[in-house]
Every structure is written in C-alpha cells, then in structure tokens.
Amino acid sequence: MTKRRTTRLHKDEDGFTLIELLVVIIILGVLSGVVVFAVRGAGDKGAAAAYATDVQTLRTAQEAFCAEKGFYAADNQQLVTGDKKFLSEPSTLNRIVTGPGITGACGDGNGGPSGYRIECGANGMKPPAGCGTGGATVRGGTLVVGESGTIPTSNPATTTGGGNHAYWEIMYNGLIALDGAGNPVPELATTVPTVANGGISDGGRIYRFTLRDEVYWHDDNPAGVRRKFSATDVKFTFEKALLVHHGRTKNMAPFLASWDSSPFAQVASIDVIDPLTVQFRFTNPYAPLLKQLNVTEAPMLPAHRYTGNPSLATLTSNVIGTGPFKCADPTAAVPCRSGTDAKVVRNGTYFRPGKPLLDEIIMRPLTDATARKNALRNGEVDWVWDVPEQFVAEVQADTRVRTASTQSLGGGPNSIDTFIFNNTAPGDRNGQIGGPAPAGTPAPHPVLGDVNVRKALFQAINRPAVLAARFGIGKVAIAPISSELPQHATDINLPAFDTTAADNLLNAAGWNGPRITANGVPNIRTALNHPQKATGGPRVADGQPLTIDFIIGNTNFDARMAVIDANLAAVGVDLNRLASDPDATNKVFINRAFDTHFINLAQGYDPQIGIRRSYHTDQVTATTFTNAAGYKNTTVDNAFDQGVRTLDPAARFGLYRQFQAQVATDVPMVPLIETPNVRGFNAKCTGFMEYTGLFAEGASCQR
C-alpha cells in the first residue's frame, strides 16, 4: 500500500458549519413547498386535462374525416355514422359541450382550440372552413418515434409484448385490419368475408379469404427472384408461429379442425386453395376470427425464408414483411439499426398506391417517460405512443404538440383497470366460488369466498375517485365488458358506491365486532389467522390487527391503488402490499398466494380474446394473465363456450349479457375504470392512424 506523508487538514476546517446546514434545510423547505403547491389542485387539472383530451380527439377525428372525404363533417354525429367511424368513443360527443375549461360563450367561437368553435347543443365542436388547408401532405422526410421500451429482437408474430409491437408492426400486415372503431376492413385480403358474399359458409365453420395480388415481400427482387405474398405464407404463419407462440392467437388453435400441437407436427385445417385463396376450417362455428387477423394479432411472415419447423429464435430474428416500411439492411448482423436507434425505410413497392409518404422512421429508445415527454415538447421526437396521465395537461398546453386518444395499446386494446379478489383459499390453484362446482373442489377463500364480503368491498370503492386519480382520463366501467365492444351491456347492475351498504353487508357477514385500531386506522380481522370466523364461530378480538394482502405489478397504478386503500380503510379493511415489482408479482400471482390484485387487463376486440381468459373455469391456471380470481361458474363458462360459436350478433350479445349479469351477482372482481391511451405527436405532422401499429402508413410532416 502507499503511505502518504502529506499534510493533514486542520480538523476545524473539515465539514460544514451550522449556518451552511441551515441554508440546506431552508432550501429543502422551499423545494418541498414548491412540490406541495404543484401537487395541490391536481384533481381540477385532471378534469381540465380530460376535457382537453376530448377536444383533441374530436379535432383528430375531424382531420381524419377530412383526409378521407375531402371535407369536414357537418357535425359530430356524422363522425360516428356511416360505414367508417372516425370517433371510437361516442360519449366524447356528450362531454365535449359540457366539460370544464370552455372559456368562451356557447357559439361565440372562442371556446375551442385554434380555428374550431364550440357549438350549443349536441353538435359540439365545429371545424374551421377549408378542409385540408392546414394539413397538406408532404412526401419524404424522417419521422422520429420515442419508444418506451428498448429495441427488441422479436418479430410481432411470436410475442404479445407491447414494446415489440410498437417497434415492428409497421413492417408487417394482417389479412384484415380493424378501423378506429374496431370494425374489420380489408388489408392483405381483398374483402372482409361475410355470409352474404360467400366468404363465410357452413354456418361459420369455414372462412375463405381472397388475397390481394401484387403484394411483395421486402426481399423481393424485381430484376431477379420475385417474392410474392401468397396463401402459403398465411398457412405457414399460423401453423408455425401464431398458433405456437403468439400469446392470444394461439388460443384459436383448439378450435381449428385437424389441429395437432405436438412438437414438430403443428398442422391445422388452414388450406391453400390456390396461391391467392386461403381457407380456415373450424370444428364448430367460430365467431371471433375476423377480430384476430390484424397486424397485432396475426402479422404475416414469409414462408420462403424457412424450412421445416423453425425454432423460436429463428422466427424472432425475422425482419422481412410486406408492410409500408422495411429494413434497409436485412442481412446485417444487427439489422434495422441506426447507431443505438432502430430504423426502417420506405417500402417503395408497398401495395397501397402513394403510401407511405415518409422516407424513413427512426425509433429511439426513450425508456424514461419524462424524457419522452420532454423530447416531444422540444420537437426532437415526432410521435410517442403514450403520454403518461400526469403529463397530458402539460403536453396539451404546448402548441407544438397534439394528442389523440385511443383505446388501442401496443399489447392489446380496450383495457380496464381491475381489482381482483382471490376467491379461493390462498395458495390453492383449483378453488371455486359461485354456482355449481366440479366435485372435489377445495375450500373458498376464508374471507373473500363470502360473496357478501366481496360485495361490501365493491361498494366501498369509489370508482369515480379512482378515475380522478388517473387525472380523469378514461371513464368509470359500468360492466365487465368494455364499452368499446358491441357485447358491452348497459343495463346490468354492478354494486354502486355506498359505504353504508358496505358497512351493513360486513356486519351481516359477521364482521360486526368492535373495530381494532392500529396507528389510528381501523381494521377488520380477516379469517386468514382466525379460523373461528371461517367456520362461523364467534369473532375473537386479541388486539392484533390483521390485513388483506394485495399485489400490484406496476407502480404506475399506485395513485389509483391508494384511492382503493383509503376507501377500504374507511369501512375497516386494511390493505397490505405484498409485491410491486412485475416479476415478484408474477411469482405471487402464479401461486395464488395473495388476497387481492390490481391489474390492467387488455380485453382485445372480442370477448373471446381478452375477457374469457379472466373468467372461464379452464383459465384457472398457473399462468399469468389468466383467471386470477379462481372464479368458476357454469353460466359464465356456457356463455363463452356458446358465444365463441355464435355468429348472430344479437344472439352473441344475449350470451355475453348473461355472463355480465352473473358476474354482477358473484362479483369475483371489480371492473374499475376503462383506460384509454393518449398518443402525442408533433403538430407539424398529420395523417396518423393512432389506433393501429401501422400508425404512420399515411403520415407526413412539414418541416
């Protein structure tokens, strides 16, 4: 070791003086004051932000209408009528004329965003004259996207990871797209099959698709080997990738005739009729197929690049699609890159004439939400997939930026915040509640297995307050199925917020002993450590406060969970957080070693895609994103089992209404709020489709 004979400092010249420390304390005090004043009034700002979001949504819808039709819609109603709907959330129409923040008098032209005027009555906001004058399209240029995740290697056919889809869907296509309202529209198929046009036959067992001619893969060589998209590619993509690896689409596999999932023998009745005709054959009528064929659920892969049964690693490295943008260097060791950014360039032979307009898209990983917001405001990125709720008001106040609200998310659309009760004994994967149960099922949860306790907790939760904690962005859920789906029921009676009723229910359920307080917070005693309660015996007060556990996989949900925590404390229920980290939560979740769970569930475009997994008996598994409640009910199971094979919309609605009514009776979980996503984009750019991964297919920017 080195020994230094350097001069020592005098002791009294080390460290800080009292005055200096006082200065630091004063500074910290000032900073705390700034933060407190900044946070106060967040609720009011939330309502204003929600209104501003509505205004922006309407403006975006008008501009999309203008781009499509060449003129603005005469009134807002015109945006939601006709074949193509430009507003996915009709309730915006009602809110737009009553929301806070309208500063001008009704009809005086001062209330709306620049160039628009607020109208009286149901007509809402009117656009300026001269459709298209403010948003002329420009060819060429670069779009910079601020991505929330790091650059993944997977292609979107083998995973449902939101980051993967946000990066790479733009290079692919599906057979059938979904418009802003979730309706099927042709993409790689020339038409949407219907019974009327003969595309759907045998009562819904057979779907036949005619494919577009002249669609070429990105590795096509007009001067050499041609690579044309064909029915063989559809069969390959489903049998070797989607039905094996895609988290949601593979749930279709058991319904397909001749499906064999054994390793290296995947085969289904997806038949190549001719190069431009492909046919799906199901064992029974299959209703949801047309909602499972867009670029998120079923992006097409090139069969010519593979032989046999490709491994997952081989599939995930694919960078060849048919989409509007492609890799400039598909054979590079690390393709589709520009330094530490991802990069795709215009596909000059894209099948839609005149598209895309942009030369290239640079996708920069900006994993910190604040950094993304700042970069958007500073004009350094042109598009972000999500403006976090807390920044929506700030971003919308910046004239350099526009926003658009959508129910679509990278990993799956139509999300609902859900507070799940574990209906089964903790640690038990096979419990059941509600209705007839299979023989030999184990005991229900000692506390939450009682439907009256679940109802009490449901009624204790103030869902509008939960929405306010999301800055008012979204709406209170009134049914288990999202209001964006046609199967949404408006007439079922989920328990209303009523703390008196909650108290009464808890008392009636036997929780009527004197409250125990710990640090001033009242607690009820759960039966987890009090088996007397579970067997109906008298409640024993031993002075030891107990709690109901909860897990939450994402700290973004903390503010909303805090509302629930306070609501339940008000009726004497104390919540104890077990895990916050996504992976730790997964571990607890898989073993069902929890009492309650807060999660945001994407429902997809059909109940069969994202809702069935949360309620059906066969979804009580050790896998995440399945039936976490351990809920089992034959009425519910029947609704899904019949619904999947019922094509008639009215009959389908009837079945799913039964499911929703049964859930309202059993309350295995609490659908809290519907949570739309807010996109942010540069005001110089136009032509985005915020509801799809092909968002920039027709986008352009004026520089």
Added chain:
Amino acid sequence: MNLGYLGRRLLQVVPVVAGILVLTFVLIQIAPGDPIDALASEGGSEAYLDGLRADYGLDRPIPQQLGTYAGNVLQGDLGVSINKGLPVSALVRSRLQPTLLLTTTALVISTLGALVLGQLAARRPFGLFDLLLNSATLVLYALPAFWLAQIVILTVALRTGWFPVQGFTDARNQLTGVDHLLDIGRHLVLPSLVLAASEVALLARITRTGLLQEVGRDYVRTARAKGLDEPRIVSHHALRNAALPMIAIVGSRVGFLLSGAVLVETVFAWPGLGTLLVESARAQDHPVVLALVLLVSASVVLANLVTDLISAWADPRVRYR
C-alpha cells in the same frame, strides 16, 4: 516507477473483482424475478417457459451456472443478452463511448472549474465572492443530479430550445464530419454540466481550503519575500500542493461519477452504460447486469490505483511500498 509495486496492486484487483462477480451473481439469483417471464410476455404455459429456461441454461443449479459464467468471463466471453439477443461484449462496446465521453467531460469540467473557482475564493477569504461560492457549492452539492437535470431541462432547454433534451446525436438529421462532432457537443452540454455540478461543488471547496492552508506556510512567505507576484505564487507553488488531496479525491470520485451517470443518462436518455444498466435491470437481463457491475467495479479499482500512482508522481514525499 516501481514495477513490483504496480504488479502487486494489479494482482489485488483480481480477488476484488472475483469477489464482486460471485456476490453479484448470487444476489441476482436471490432477487425476485425471472428473465424468462420478462422475455415470454403473456400466455406462456409452464412447459413452454421451462423450454425457454433450458435454452438459456437457466434450469441448471446455480453453482454450475456460476462456474460456467466465470469460465466464460475468463475467456473474454460475457455471454449473450437474453432480452436483446446480442453478445454482451458488443452491447457494452456500443455504449462505452458515450459514457466515457460524458464522465470524462464532467470530470474535466468539474476539475478545471473547481481549480478556477477555488483560487478565486481563496484570494479573499470570507469576502463576497467566497461567501457566494460557499453558498452556491453547498446548494449544488445538496441537489440530487436527477432533480437538477429535470429543472435544467424545464427551465433552460424547453424554454429556449437551445439545447436538445435527450440522446447522443440528433435522430432526425444524421450528420457527418465536423457537423456530427458539433451535434454531439450540443447534446453533451446539459448532461455533462449536470453531472459535473456536484463534483465541482465538492472540489472547489477542497481547492479553496487547501490553498488557504498553503498560502500561510513558510515557503509561500519566502516566495513573497523574494518578491514574486501573488498570482505566480499561487499558480506555481501553492496550487500544486493544494491540489494533492484533490487528486486523491478525483480518483475515488470515478465510482460516484459512474453511478451518477446512471441517473443523468436516464433523464437525458443518453445511450451509455447507465441507461443500458437500467434497461437490463428492468428486463431482468442478468448477463448484461453482471457484465456492467463487473466493468464498473474494475473501473473503480483501477481508477484508485491510477490515483495512487499520480499522487506519488505529483508528491515526491509519497513512496511506493
């Protein structure tokens, strides 16, 4: 230079880094979370997930995994990123340059800034400038880097538009040659100043204190008696001695700079090792996290060694033992 001493010090690096490797490996294994869960997203059956674990060798006993990993590291193989599918060494190489640029710039700014400010403050102890500097450095030292970064972005960058708020280069305009260097320079301004802020505060105070001690010593009095002017006395005589403790501290601050860089890089989306560490930790990408911890540990140990060598070079009274 005593080569024997140098060799002994270098040999001491080996057990330290090996200990850190084992400790980090074990801690990561104990921590909750599974890289395969993060990789597979939703909908994987247990058999499917088990298959993926076997593919990445995560189904083997931990001691066996550790042995394999250590053996590979000795051969220069840091493994493959589970999340990104790329060799870890390539990933680290691609992120090394931005971090080195950021930390080196911050080190230079803080060291030079501290020397200038410390000298100015020491000219008139307890004068107005000295008091102002003392207060300012106290505030800068107390402010967390991530908070200061946000304030600088909101008050300077977003209001004026003079500086970019993220990245290493402009994503939209891919420049070349001198324009490329200037572009990097523009992006470097704010993060390097923020990272240097707390360092300059600490070092300026040390410089000032050191100078005040030195100017009262006999050799300074002798220099004055010989008629040398004050600036020359300070810059040629007192400063060299006053800088000795600063040299020692600068070395030990390398670790703080690297850890501070994690926060600053995250706020400014600077594509360096710090952001790579955060990304990898979030994705449970164990091979990358392990490699980065090893790299940072080795850097700190080596920086301390270099500091000792420089101290001995600057101060002949320090001897190698």
